[in-house]
Amino acid sequence: xxxxxxxxxxxxxxxxxxxxxxxxxxxxxxxxxxxxxxxxxxxxxxxxxxxxxxxxxxxxxxxxxxxxxxxxxxxxxxxxxxxxxxxxxxxxxxxxxxxxxxxxxxxxxxxxxxxxxxxxxxxxxxxxxxxxxxxxxxxxxxxxxxxxxxxxxxxxxxxxxxxxxxxxxxxxxxxxxxxxxxxxxxxxxxxxxxxxxxxxxxxxxxxxxxxxxxxxxxxxxxxxxxxxxxxxxxxxxxxxxxxxxxxxxxxxxxxxxxxxxxxxxxxxxxxxxxxxxxxxxxxxxxxxxxxxxxxxxxxxxxxxxxx
Amino acid sequence: xxxxxxxxxxxxxxxxxxxxxxxxxxxxxxxxxxxxxxxxxxxxxxxxxxxxxxxxxxxxxxxxxxxxxxxxxxxxxxxxxxxxxxxxxxxxxxxxxxxxxxxxxxxxxxxxxxxxxxxxxxxxxxxxxxxxxxxxxxxxxxxxxxxxxxxxxxxxxxxxxxxxxxxxxxxxxxxxxxxxxxxxxxxxxxxxxxxxxxxxxxxxxxxxxxxxxxxxxxxxxxxxxxxxxxxxxxxxxxxxxxxxxxxxxxxxxxxxxxxxxxxxxxxxxxxxxxxxxxxxxxxxxxxxxxxxxxxxxxxxxxxxxxxxxxxxxxxxxxxxxxxxxxxxxxxxxxxxxxxxxxxxxxxxxxxxxxxxxxxxxxxxxxxxxxxxxxxxxxx
Numbered sequence: 082x083x084x085x086x087x088x089x090x091x092x093x094x095x096x097x098x099x100x101x102x103x104x105x106x107x108x109x110x111x112x113x114x115x116x117x118x119x120x121x122x123x124x125x126x127x128x129x130x131x132x133x134x135x136x137x138x139x140x141x142x143x144x145x146x147x148x149x150x151x152x153x154x155x156x157x158x159x160x161x162x163x164x165x166x167x168x169x170x171x172x173x174x175x176x177x178x179x180x181x182x183x184x185x186x187x188x189x190x191x192x193x194x195x196x197x198x199x200x201x202x203x204x205x206x207x208x209x210x211x212x213x214x215x216x217x218x219x220x221x222x223x224x225x226x227x228x229x230x231x232x233x234x235x236x237x238x239x240x241x242x243x244x245x246x247x248x249x250x251x252x253x254x255x256x257x258x259x260x261x262x263x264x265x266x267x268x269x270x271x272x273x274x275x276x277x278x279x280x281x282x283x284x285x286x287x288x289x290x291x292x293x294x295x296x297x298x299x300x301x302x303x304x305x306x307x308x309x310x311x312x313x314x315x316x317x318x319x320x321x322x323x324x325x326x327x328x329x330x331x332x333x334x335x336x337x338x339x340x341x342x343x344x345x346x347x348x349x350x351x352x353x354x355x356x357x358x359x360x361x362x363x364x365x366x367x368x369x370x371x372x373x374x375x376x377x378x379x380x381x382x383x384x385x386x387x388x
Numbered sequence: 389x390x391x392x393x394x395x396x397x398x399x400x401x402x403x404x405x406x407x408x409x410x411x412x413x414x415x416x417x418x419x420x421x422x423x424x425x426x427x428x429x430x431x432x433x434x435x436x437x438x439x440x441x442x443x444x445x446x447x448x449x450x451x452x453x454x455x456x457x458x459x460x461x462x463x464x465x466x467x468x469x470x471x472x473x474x475x476x477x478x479x480x481x482x483x484x485x486x487x488x489x490x491x492x493x494x495x496x497x498x499x500x501x502x503x504x505x506x507x508x509x510x511x512x513x514x515x516x517x518x519x520x521x522x523x524x525x526x527x528x529x530x531x532x533x534x535x536x537x538x539x540x541x542x543x544x545x546x547x548x549x550x551x552x553x554x555x556x557x558x559x560x561x562x563x564x565x566x567x568x569x570x571x572x573x574x575x576x577x578x579x580x581x582x583x584x585x586x587x588x589x590x591x592x593x594x595x596x597x598x599x600x601x602x603x604x605x606x607x608x609x610x611x612x613x614x615x616x617x618x619x620x621x622x623x624x625x626x627x628x629x630x631x632x633x634x635x636x637x638x639x640x641x642x643x644x645x646x647x648x649x650x651x652x653x654x655x656x657x658x659x660x661x662x663x664x665x666x667x668x669x670x671x672x673x674x675x676x677x678x679x680x681x682x683x684x685x686x687x688x689x690x691x692x693x694x695x696x697x698x699x700x701x702x703x704x705x706x707x708x709x710x711x712x713x714x715x716x717x718x719x720x721x722x723x724x725x726x727x728x729x730x731x732x733x734x735x736x737x738x739x740x741x742x743x744x745x746x747x748x749x750x751x752x753x754x755x756x757x758x759x760x761x762x763x764x765x766x767x
Contacts, residue, residue, distance in 0.1 A: 134605055134766050154608060162606040168599045185607045 088142030171213025218249030437706020588670030
């Protein structure tokens with residue numbers, strides 16, 4: 082499998098803030114890669130570096146087989162980029178926005194391309210509506226249609242579903258998979274675990290470093306994490322008490338259950354021992370991605386909160 | 389309805405001050421702008437312009453004629469800055485607007501004067517700006533009463549109290565002194581500046597504020613393409629504005645128009661050049677500021693000297709030298725000369741070449757800086 086993205090040693094600073102540190106990332110063609118990490122970890126900056134919106138301080142490699150530092154113009158022509166906030170023209174109609182994109186990319190048979198996009202979106206009868214008047218979910222679908230109008234080989238999506246309802250998010254992801262099936266490579270940043278699980282593989286970025294990379298299963302397996310699930314009353318209080326125990330890396334309440342994780346199984350069993358009686362029911366479970374990420378964050382001091 | 393709460397008012401007030409302090413440019417504008425304007429305009433503006441440049445051609449080389457020139461020099465309304473060799477040369481100076489007064493002393497002036505015959509001198513006044521022309525006309529009209537008091541004895545001095553000679557005043561370009569002839573073409577310059585600079589100053593900041601710039605930069609469009617694409621529609625806007633203003637100037641204010649095809653060509657070239665200057669300046673502003681509000685403030689800051697130091701409100705030649713130096717940098721100054729020249733003085737391209745060149749130089753510098761500043765990236 083060839084790599085659509087293959088960059089090494091990416092660095093970017095803004096003033097004295099080192100936002101992206103030695104990031105090396107490979108993304109196979111036709112793969113959907115999820116980019117996770119807390120706000121301000123460097124996800125958006127990395128995406129912007131890859132599509133030539135920002136100039137890296139250092140780093141080398143290829144995007145779509147082109148030198149990503151010198152051949153940005155050629156890369157831009159084959160890349161679709163969807164920004165975090167809706168960035169089409171709100172005071173232009175849906176059709177006018179799409180026509181503009183088609184013109185900027187110099188597409189031939191413009192009318193046909195725009196019509197086809199409107200058909201696929203199901204917005205043919207609302208083509209004359211102002212883009213700003215669309216609901217959040219529709220705006221995202223329109224932005225996606227605009228980002229893919231020129232038939233890019235690479236799609237960079239920056240938190241595309243933030244603030245969108247679950248139904249619209251699902252449809253959005255169905256669309257992403259349909260695009261990937263056609264050979265498009267997708268790099269998408271997100272905060273949603275369910276979305277991370279819909280990606281082929283994941284990259285976790287913290288403090289500007291890519292600290293975990295692989296499929297969800299690989300990352301979970303590599304973490305060496307042990308997780309127990311306990312059900313019973315007052316799980317909120319218990320999770321607080323558990324967090325203070327040695328050997329516990331993370332404890333969180335989920336409804337009537339508490340999830341507690343650590344790398345040392347015996348220490349963990351010791352920690353939950355006081356509550357390992359009726360009416361509580363405990364069992365060892367497969368750690369979730371979220372458990373792993375909580376552990377990853379605990380392992381490293383988060384710069385954003387460090388003094 | 390709840391009771392009026394002083395603490396809530398204070399909360400909002402403190403918040404406003406905090407935000408005002410954060411917005412450095414706005415803050416600077418509020419403090420610096422009045423200061424700059426006060427000093428600049430306080431010293432520069434003079435509604436009674438003095439020391440306007442004059443040229444004298446004297447065919448009479450007698451002491452009397454020389455004294456006449458000296459008296460004029462002392463009047464403080466005019467300074468004799470040019471003593472050209474021919475009337476043709478003087479006409480050229482007048483047409484180009486380098487002088488406000490052209491005085492011709494005929495060869496037989498002293499001869500007629502001494503014999504007590506009707507001695508005359510010719511004073512041509514640039515009346516395209518009636519305000520400037522007023523002071524100059526008064527100064528030359530007072531000449532006969534003041535001049536030659538010491539030179540004339542005998543018959544020439546005693547003419548029953550009548551002045552020893554008369555000044556024939558020709559008011560050129562706007563003989564009736566109609567203010568609208570001067571103000572209305574000037575207004576075109578101001579209208580174009582205000583609207584075009586402001587509109588383009590916001591063109592880029594609007595995209596940045598709304599977040600559309602990020603998408604635009606991710607497309608293959610280059611900054612130069614974006615700039616040209618953004619500016620072209622406004623050239624059309626400027627041409628429509630010009631057409632409307634000139635039509636109304638003709639219909640409502642009976643302002644004279646260019647007389648010849650060459651005159652129209654000169655006017656059209658000046659207008660297109662001036663519009664382009666304003667647009668590129670606005671675009672430059674938009675690459676320098678961070679918000680639409682700041683773009684507005686900077687535009688206003690630019691418009692003020694364009695009103696006061698360009699010759700629009702006050703005669704340019706009556707401004708102090710340093711103020712004229714500032715005025716020479718402003719496109720409005722040059723455009724005012726071009727449009728008044730084309731409409732009132734029948735100028736063609738050759739007459740206005742210094743101003744056309746000045747506008748072209750302005751455009752070149754501003755456009756170069758703008759392209760250099762335009763961003764391909766979000767860095």
